[in-house]
Amino acid sequence: MSRPNLRLVQPLSADTSLPELPSDNEKTEWITDPQKVQNILSLFLQWPDYSSAILIAGDKRYDIKIEIDTELRDVEQLFGTIPPTALSTINPQNIRSYLIHFEVFGLAYRFEVDQMVTRNDHHRSSDLTPNLIFNVPTKIQRMAARTSRRIPLENPLPVVLTSDHHRIEALLVEVSPKAFRFEIIQKGKDLPPLDRVKVQTEALRFDMRYLTHRQEHLILGPYPDEQENFKYYFELFLKYAHPTLRPRYSFAEDPVPLLAEQSGQIDKYAKDEFPPDVDPKKILHENYLMASQMPELKLMEMVAIDPETNQPVGSSSVSRAFKTSDTEYAWCLYGLNIIPSPKYFEQSCALYTWSADYLSHFQGDSIVMWYDSKTRWTNKLFTKLKHFIREGINIDSVRLTRYSRTLTIDVSHRSKERTYYYKDGVVGAFNPPYLHVAGGLDTIYPDINSTYKGESKHIIADVLKIENPERYTLASVTNNSIDYLEFENYTAKTTIPVNTQFSSLIGYFINTPSSIEHITALARRKHNVL
Amino acid sequence: MLKNIRKPFRGFNAVLLSEKPLESQMFEERLSALFPAAEVSLDSFEEYLPAYEHCSNLKTVGLIILFAHETSTLPVNAISELTSPFEALGSQSGLWIVADSEKSFTSSYKQYSDHPGLLKISLVSDLSTDSALKSEFENILDMFSTKQVEGVLSQDEIELFDQISGKFVDISLLHRITQLITTKLDQDWLDQLTVRIGPAILGIPQAQKWILQNSPGAARIEAKVNPYLSFHPSELVERKDSHTVVRAVLLAYKIFQAHENGEGITLLQDLTKDVTPFSPTLAKVLKQTKLHILQLLRETEGRRVA
Numbered sequence: 001m002s003r004p005n006l007r008l009v010q011p012l013s014a015d016t017s018l019p020e021l022p023s024d025n026e027k028t029e030w031i032t033d034p035q036k037v038q039n040i041l042s043l044f045l046q047w048p049d050y051s052s053a054i055l056i057a058g059d060k061r062y063d064i065k066i067e068i069d070t071e072l073r074d075v076e077q078l079f080g081t082i083p084p085t086a087l088s089t090i091n092p093q094n095i096r097s098y099l100i101h102f103e104v105f106g107l108a109y110r111f112e113v114d115q116m117v118t119r120n121d122h123h124r125s126s127d128l129t130p131n132l133i134f135n136v137p138t139k140i141q142r143m144a145a146r147t148s149r150r151i152p153l154e155n156p157l158p159v160v161l162t163s164d165h166h167r168i169e170a171l172l173v174e175v176s177p178k179a180f181r182f183e184i185i186q187k188g189k190d191l192p193p194l195d196r197v198k199v200q201t202e203a204l205r206f207d208m209r210y211l212t213h214r215q216e217h218l219i220l221g222p223y224p225d226e227q228e229n230f231k232y233y234f235e236l237f238l239k240y241a242h243p244t245l246r247p248r249y250s251f252a253e254d255p256v257p258l259l260a261e262q263s264g265q266i267d268k269y270a271k272d273e274f275p276p277d278v279d280p281k282k283i284l285h286e287n288y289l290m291a292s293q294m295p296e297l298k299l300m301e302m303v304a305i306d307p308e309t310n311q312p313v314g315s316s317s318v319s320r321a322f323k324t325s326d327t328e329y330a331w332c333l334y335g336l337n338i339i340p341s342p343k344y345f346e347q348s349c350a351l352y353t354w355s356a357d358y359l360s361h362f363q364g365d366s367i368v369m370w371y372d373s374k375t376r377w378t379n380k381l382f383t384k385l386k387h388f389i390r391e392g393i394n395i396d397s398v399r400l401t402r403y404s405r406t407l408t409i410d411v412s413h414r415s416k417e418r419t420y421y422y423k424d425g426v427v428g429a430f431n432p433p434y435l436h437v438a439g440g441l442d443t444i445y446p447d448i449n450s451t452y453k454g455e456s457k458h459i460i461a462d463v464l465k466i467e468n469p470e471r472y473t474l475a476s477v478t479n480n481s482i483d484y485l486e487f488e489n490y491t492a493k494t495t496i497p498v499n500t501q502f503s504s505l506i507g508y509f510i511n512t513p514s515s516i517e518h519i520t521a522l523a524r525r526k527h528n529v530l
Numbered sequence: 531m532l533k534n535i536r537k538p539f540r541g542f543n544a545v546l547l548s549e550k551p552l553e554s555q556m557f558e559e560r561l562s563a564l565f566p567a568a569e570v571s572l573d574s575f576e577e578y579l580p581a582y583e584h585c586s587n588l589k590t591v592g593l594i595i596l597f598a599h600e601t602s603t604l605p606v607n608a609i610s611e612l613t614s615p616f617e618a619l620g621s622q623s624g625l626w627i628v629a630d631s632e633k634s635f636t637s638s639y640k641q642y643s644d645h646p647g648l649l650k651i652s653l654v655s656d657l658s659t660d661s662a663l664k665s666e667f668e669n670i671l672d673m674f675s676t677k678q679v680e681g682v683l684s685q686d687e688i689e690l691f692d693q694i695s696g697k698f699v700d701i702s703l704l705h706r707i708t709q710l711i712t713t714k715l716d717q718d719w720l721d722q723l724t725v726r727i728g729p730a731i732l733g734i735p736q737a738q739k740w741i742l743q744n745s746p747g748a749a750r751i752e753a754k755v756n757p758y759l760s761f762h763p764s765e766l767v768e769r770k771d772s773h774t775v776v777r778a779v780l781l782a783y784k785i786f787q788a789h790e791n792g793e794g795i796t797l798l799q800d801l802t803k804d805v806t807p808f809s810p811t812l813a814k815v816l817k818q819t820k821l822h823i824l825q826l827l828r829e830t831e832g833r834r835v836a
Contacts, residue, residue, distance in 0.1 A: 035660045071774045071811040073716045075532035084825035117807050133807045136532045372578050373551040380555060387559040397551045398761060400754050461654045499551040525570050 257281030314338030548597030695733035
C-alpha cells in the first residue's frame with residue numbers, strides 16, 4: 001500500500017498543481033545509524049526558531065510543535081502539540097499511517113510515528129501545552145533539500161508578454177531562481193500555444209520559455225545558455241530575492257576595484273605584485289571589461305549596497321573559469337570583497353546566497369573556490385556544508401603559489417580569449433590576468449576527482465606547451481607536501497595567503513543557503529541578537 | 531537513546547586552537563553535530579592572537595581544546611593567558627590536548643603536564659569515530675565540571691560536611707535516595723554540586739548551620755535550597771521552574787524525613803499515584819524510580835534513626 005508522504009513545494013516546477021506525492025523510487029536516504037539519527041533530531045530540537053514540523057495523519061496535515069523534556073538527560077519520548085481542536089481526529093490505533101515531516105535550516109526529513117499517546121482531557125482546551133507523545137524514531141528519511149525559494153511579490157509587477165503576435169497583459173506575482181509566475185489580467189480567455197515568450201517590463205525586455213499554465217497562472221522559465229536573456233531574467237529575480245544586490249554592470253562607475261582596496265583584498269593578495277606606478281584598481285577594471293567580452297566565461301558579478309546610503313559595501317563573482325572536459329566546466333566563486341563591519345552581515349550572506357541561486361541552473365558542472373581558512377566565516381560556511389552534505393564536496397588544505405615570468409612580456413597583444421587546459425586530472429586556465437586580485441583564476445590545479453598530486457613532470461611540461469606568450473601571471477595549487485611546481489621560464493614568487501580549496505558538484509553547492517542560514521542563526525545566538 | 535545534554539555547556543565557552551589549516555574548524559563541526567547545544571559555545575582559531583582577543587572580549591572562555599603537532603611551540607603561559615579572564619571570575623579553566631601522533635602526545639605531556647587546567651591528552655586517531663569522540667568529549671565535560679565543583683568546595687570539605695551531617699541523620703541513605711531521584715536529570719556543574727552537598731546541608735540541624743558559613747561553596751548551595759524548604763512534597767513535584775535539580779534534592783530529603791517518621795512509603799505512593807506521561811518531570815522520574823526507592827526504604831525500615 002502506498003503511503004501518503006509530504007514533499008516540500010518545489011520551486012515553480014513545470015507543474016503548478018499541489019505538490020505531488022513522491023514515488024517509491026524517488027531518491028531519498030534512510031538514516032538508521034543511531035548517532036546520525038540523534039544528531040539530526042538534536043539539531044532540530046536545538047533550533048525551534050529555524051525549524052518546523054507537520055504531522056501527517058491520513059489525509060490530514062497539522063502543524064505540530066515538537067519538544068522534549070529538557071530537564072531529562074536521556075530522551076525517550078517526543079512531545080507534540082497540535083491544535084486542541086484537531087486532537088479528536090487523531091486515532092492512536094491508526095498511527096501506522098502517521099508521519100512527522102520536519103525541516104531544519106532548509107533540510108527536510110521525515111519519520112514514521114511509532115506508538116502515540118494522546119491527551120484525553122485536551123480536546124476543548126485552549127491550553128497550548130503538549131497533547132501528543134510519541135517515541136523517538138530509530139530511523140529518519142532524509143528528503144531532498146530545499147533547493148530554492150519562492151518569493152511572492154508584495155506589489156505585483158505589470159508586464160507585457162508577447163509570443164507569435166499574441167499579446168498578453170499580466171502581473172509578475174512570484175519569482176524563484178528557476179522560474180517566474182505570472183497572473184494573466186484578461187481572465188477567462190484561452191491562452192494561445194506558447195513557446196518562446198518575450199517579457200517586457202518598464203525597464204527590461206528579455207525572452208523566457210513556456211513551462212506550463214493553470215487557469216490564470218502562467219509559469220515561464222529562463223534560458224540559462226542565452227547570456228543576455230538570462231542576465232536580465234536574473235537581474236529581475238535579484239531585485240526581489242536579494243534587494244541589497246546590484247549587478248556590477250549596472251553601476252555607472254565600476255565599484256569593485258575600490259571595494260577590493262577598501263576590504264583589504266589588494267593589500268592582502270597583491271601588495272607587491274604591481275610596479276609602484278601601476279594602479280592595481282585600474283588593472284582590475286580593465287581585465288573585468290575584457291572578461292565581460294568572453295562569452296564562455298559567463299561572468300556574473302554582484303555588488304551589495306548599504307540600503308541607507310545606497311553606497312557599495314561588498315561584491316562577489318562567479319564565472320565559468322575552468323573546463324574539466326570538452327563539455328564540462330568548473331565554475332569559480334571568487335572576489336568576495338566586503339567592507340569588514342558587523343553592519344554588513346546580511347550583505348555578506350547575500351553575496352554567497354545569490355551564487356547558489358545563479359548556479360542552480362548549471363548543476364551538471366562543478367565549482368571550485370580558494371580561500372584563506374583564517375577567514376572564519378567562509379571557513380565555517382564550507383566546513384558546515386561539507387559536514388552536512390558529506391558526499392560530493394571536497395575541502396582540501398592546499399598551497400597557492402604565484403609565479404613571475406622571466407621573459408620579456410608584451411601585454412599589448414593580450415589574447416581576447418580565455419585559454420582552457422584540461423588533461424590527466426590537471427585543470428588550468430589563463431586570461432585575462434588579475435580578473436581575481438589573488439590571481440586565482442590564472443591557475444593550474446588538480447581536478448576534484450583527480451589522483452594527481454603534482455609529481456608527474458610530463459603533465460607540467462604539457463601545460464607549458466600552451467601558446468600563451470603574453471602571460472605575465474600564473475599560479476598553481478598543490479597539496480601541502482609540495483612547496484611549488486616548476487615551470488619553464490617562470491619563477492615561484494610568493495605563496496598566496498590562501499590555503500584551502502573547496503570543490504564540489506554544483507548539485508551539492510546549491511545547499512549553501514542552508515549552511516548560511518545555520519551560521520547566521522548561530523552568530524545571532526552567540527551575540528544575543530534576535 | 532536520544533541524549534539531551536544541554537546544561538553542561540552553560541556558563542562557559544570553549545576555544546579550539548590549531549595552527550594546521552581546517553583542523554580546528556573540522557573538529558568544531560564534528561563536536562557541533564554530536565552536541566548541537568554546544569555549538570553556540572565553540573569557536574575555532576588557527577592563530578593565537580585572534581583567539582586571545584576573542585577570549586579577552588568574551589571573558590567566559592574556560593575550556594581550551596589545543597591541537598598538538600610535532601612542531602607545536604605554544605608555551606604553557608600563552609594557554610593560561612587565554613583563560614585568565616575566565617579564572618578572574620572565580621572559575622576553573624580546563625585544557626584538553628588532542629595530539630596528532632604518539633610523538634606529539636609525548637612532547638605535549640612534557641610541555642603541558644604542569645598546566646593546572648590540564649584535563650587530558652588524547653590521540654586524534656582514537657577519536658576518529660563519532661561514538662569515540664562523543665564519549666571522550668563527555669568525559670572531558672565531566673572532568674571540567676568536577677574541576678568547577680572542586681574549585682568551589684574541596685573533597686575534604688565535602689567529606690567533612692557528610693561526617694557532621696551523619697551525626698544527625700542516616701546520610702548514606704539520604705545520598706542514595708537523592709542519587710536515585712536525580713540521576714536521570716540533565717545537570718550543570720552547580721547542579722552536580724547541589725546533588726553532592728545538598729543532602730549533607732539539609733541533614734545538619736538549623737542550630738548547627740553556622741558551620742556552613744565558613745564555606746562559600748556550601749553557603750551558595752544552602753541559599754539555592756532554602757527557598758524550597760517550606761514546600762510540600764507535591765508542590766516540589768508540580769512546580770514549573772528551572773531549578774528541577776534543587777527541587778529533586780529537596781524532594782529526596784522530604785521522602786527521607788517521612789521515612790524517619792514511618793511515612794516514607796505512603797508519601798511515595800501518594801506522589802506517584804496519578805502520574806501520566808504528561809505529568810511534570812519530577813513526577814515521572816519518581817514513578818520510574820519508585821520501585822528502587824521502595825526497596826531502599828524497606829531495607830532500612832528497621833534501622834531508622836529514632
